[in-house]
Amino acid sequence: MEIVEVLPIVAPILVIQIILMIVGLIAWTKTDETNGPKWMWLLIILFFSVIGPILFFIIGRRQQ
Amino acid sequence: MAMIKVDHLTKTFEGKNAVNNLSFELSPGKCVALLGPNGAGKTTTLRMLSGLLKPSSGTVSFEGMKEDGDIREHIGYLPQYPVFHNWMSGKEFLVYVGQLANLTKPQAIEQAEKYLDRVGIADAKNRRIGKYSGGMKQRLGIAQAMIHSPQLLMLDEPVSSLDPIGRRDVLNLMEELKAQTTILFSTHILSDAEEVSDDLLLMHQGEMVESGSIESLREKHQTTKIHLTFRENVDTYLNKLREIPSISEGYIERNEVQLLVADIDQARIDILAKASSEQWPLIKFEVSRVSLEELFMKVVNQ
Amino acid sequence: MMQWKTIFKKEMLEYWRNFKWVWVPLVFILIAIMDPISTYYLPKILDAVGGLPDGAVFEMPEITPVAALMMSLSELSMFGVLVIVLMSMGLIAGERKSGVAELVLVKPVGYFTYISSKWGATLLLVWTSLIIGLLTSWYYVNLLYGDISFGALIQVIFFYGLWLTLVISITTFFNTLFKTPGIVGFLSIATIIVMSIFNQIFSHKITWFPNNLSSHIGDMLDSGSTSGELWGTALVTIIIIVALLFASLLAFRGKEMAN
Numbered sequence: 001m002e003i004v005e006v007l008p009i010v011a012p013i014l015v016i017q018i019i020l021m022i023v024g025l026i027a028w029t030k031t032d033e034t035n036g037p038k039w040m041w042l043l044i045i046l047f048f049s050v051i052g053p054i055l056f057f058i059i060g061r062r063q064q
Numbered sequence: 065m066a067m068i069k070v071d072h073l074t075k076t077f078e079g080k081n082a083v084n085n086l087s088f089e090l091s092p093g094k095c096v097a098l099l100g101p102n103g104a105g106k107t108t109t110l111r112m113l114s115g116l117l118k119p120s121s122g123t124v125s126f127e128g129m130k131e132d133g134d135i136r137e138h139i140g141y142l143p144q145y146p147v148f149h150n151w152m153s154g155k156e157f158l159v160y161v162g163q164l165a166n167l168t169k170p171q172a173i174e175q176a177e178k179y180l181d182r183v184g185i186a187d188a189k190n191r192r193i194g195k196y197s198g199g200m201k202q203r204l205g206i207a208q209a210m211i212h213s214p215q216l217l218m219l220d221e222p223v224s225s226l227d228p229i230g231r232r233d234v235l236n237l238m239e240e241l242k243a244q245t246t247i248l249f250s251t252h253i254l255s256d257a258e259e260v261s262d263d264l265l266l267m268h269q270g271e272m273v274e275s276g277s278i279e280s281l282r283e284k285h286q287t288t289k290i291h292l293t294f295r296e297n298v299d300t301y302l303n304k305l306r307e308i309p310s311i312s313e314g315y316i317e318r319n320e321v322q323l324l325v326a327d328i329d330q331a332r333i334d335i336l337a338k339a340s341s342e343q344w345p346l347i348k349f350e351v352s353r354v355s356l357e358e359l360f361m362k363v364v365n366q
Numbered sequence: 367m368m369q370w371k372t373i374f375k376k377e378m379l380e381y382w383r384n385f386k387w388v389w390v391p392l393v394f395i396l397i398a399i400m401d402p403i404s405t406y407y408l409p410k411i412l413d414a415v416g417g418l419p420d421g422a423v424f425e426m427p428e429i430t431p432v433a434a435l436m437m438s439l440s441e442l443s444m445f446g447v448l449v450i451v452l453m454s455m456g457l458i459a460g461e462r463k464s465g466v467a468e469l470v471l472v473k474p475v476g477y478f479t480y481i482s483s484k485w486g487a488t489l490l491l492v493w494t495s496l497i498i499g500l501l502t503s504w505y506y507v508n509l510l511y512g513d514i515s516f517g518a519l520i521q522v523i524f525f526y527g528l529w530l531t532l533v534i535s536i537t538t539f540f541n542t543l544f545k546t547p548g549i550v551g552f553l554s555i556a557t558i559i560v561m562s563i564f565n566q567i568f569s570h571k572i573t574w575f576p577n578n579l580s581s582h583i584g585d586m587l588d589s590g591s592t593s594g595e596l597w598g599t600a601l602v603t604i605i606i607i608v609a610l611l612f613a614s615l616l617a618f619r620g621k622e623m624a625n
Contacts, residue, residue: 020392023385032194054393152379166474
C-alpha cells in the first residue's frame, strides 16, 4: 500500500482533525470557566485528537 | 386611580404560604418600597406580579389591560441576581431583549444606546458581559428592565449586593427614573426605602403588616422622644422625671435619660419648669422622633 | 414572528461564538465517512501488517455502494444522535438553570415562540451538518465503492433528516420538563434506546415506527423506488414531531419560570 495512494483519502481527515484542534484551542483561550481545571482541558485538546476537542466543546465549557 | 391592583394574592410552596392574602394597589408615578426582612415573601410577590410565578390564589390586574392581556408588556423586572448571556456584549443583550419586548430593531438600538448612557455603562457597551463587574451588571439589569419604557419598573433588592458607591449610584438612578415610571422595589434595608420611596409596603412572614406613605406611617406611629443629659446623678433625676404625668416612659441609655412622651408641648413645659425651679444641672435637652427603623423593628419582632 | 426571528438569530450568533457552526459539521463529516473509509482499507491494512497466516482464507464480502452509504447512517444513528442530544440538552434547560430565562421570559415572549425558535435553530444546525456529512460520505462511496445517484442521496438526506428532527424534538420536549441539562440528556438517550428496543421487538408488526426509517431508506436505495412504507413511516415521524412540540408547549406552560 503506497502512501501516495492513500493520501487523497486520508488528507481531508487530517485536515478536519487539525481544524478541530485549532478551533478547540481558540475556544479554550476564550473560555473563562471550564468544568475542571483549565490546563487539563488544554492537554485533552492537544493529545486526544478529534475526541479531545469534541469533548471540550460538549462538556468542557461552562455556558451561559 | 390604581395602576396595578393586587387582590388577595397567595402563594403556597409545599404547604407553606410564602405570600399570604396580600392585597394592595399602586398608583401611577409613585416609587414604592416593598420592605421586609429576609424571607418575608418580597421576591415571591414581585415574581407573581411579573408573571414568572403563578399565584396559588388571588389576582393581579393592570389598569386598562384586557382580560387576556399580557402583563409583561407593561412591566420591567430586574431579579435580585440577574444573569445574562455572558458571551454577548451589553449592547447586544439590550437590543435582543428590546426586540423581544416588541420594539423594532432600530427602536431597540436607539433605546439601548439611550439606557446604556443613562445607567452609565456606555463605555463598556461593546465589551462582553462576562467581563462586567457586579455593579455594571446591576446597571445593565436596570437598563434591560427599562428598555421598552414599561409603566411599572420592578426591582428586586436592587442595591443590596452593591458596595457603598454602587449603591449610591443606583439609588440616584432610581431617583431619576421616578420621573418616568412607577417603581416598585424590594429591600430589607429601611434607609434605602426612606431615601427614594414615597410609599412603603411593610411585609413580614408573607403578610402585609403596614402600608402607606412614609409620612403617614411616621405620623401614625408617632411618639416623641426627649433626650436629657445631666452633669451628675442621672438616676435621681430619672426618678423625679417619672413623677411627671405627661411622661409615659423613661429609661437611661448611654448615660442619657430618654423619655417617651405623647404630648411634646406639655412635656417640655413640665420638664423645663421643674428643672429651673429645682436648678437641675441640665446640659442637653433634645427632642427627636422615633425613627421608622424602630417601627420596623417593632413590627418585625411582634 | 418578529420575536421568533429575534431568538432564532440570537441562537445563530451564539452558535458562531461558541463554534458550533464549525465543530458540529466537522464532527458529522467524520462520523459519516469513518466507516466507509475504514472498511475499504481494512483488507489493505491487514495486508500491510503482514497478511494473514498461511492457509487462512479471508474473504471480504463484496460491499455494495448502498451498503457503504448505509454504514454512514448507522454511525450517525449512534454517534450523530449522541452529539445532537449532548449539544442540545441545555437548549432551554440551561437558560432556565442559569437564570437567563428569567430575564427573557419576563419580556412578552410567547412560550411557543421561545421553544420553537430554539428548536428551529438546532434544526438548521443539524440539517446543515447532516447534508455536509452525507455529501462527503457520498463522495467517498462513489470514489471507493461505486455509483449512487445524487437524486438518491437527496432522498436519503430528506428521510434520514426526519429521524434526526425527531431526536431534536425529543430533547426539546425534555428540555421543557426539566431544568438540569444532565437529566434532559439522560432521559432523551433513554427514550431513544427504549424506542429502539421496542422497534426490534415489534418491527415486523409495526413497520411505520420511526426507528424503521433507516431500514426503509436502505430498501429504497436497493430497489430504486420509494415504498409506501417509507412514506408512511415519514408521515408518522412528522406527526410525532408535531405532537412533541405541542407537548413541549403544554409542559412549559405548567412550569414556573422562577423557583
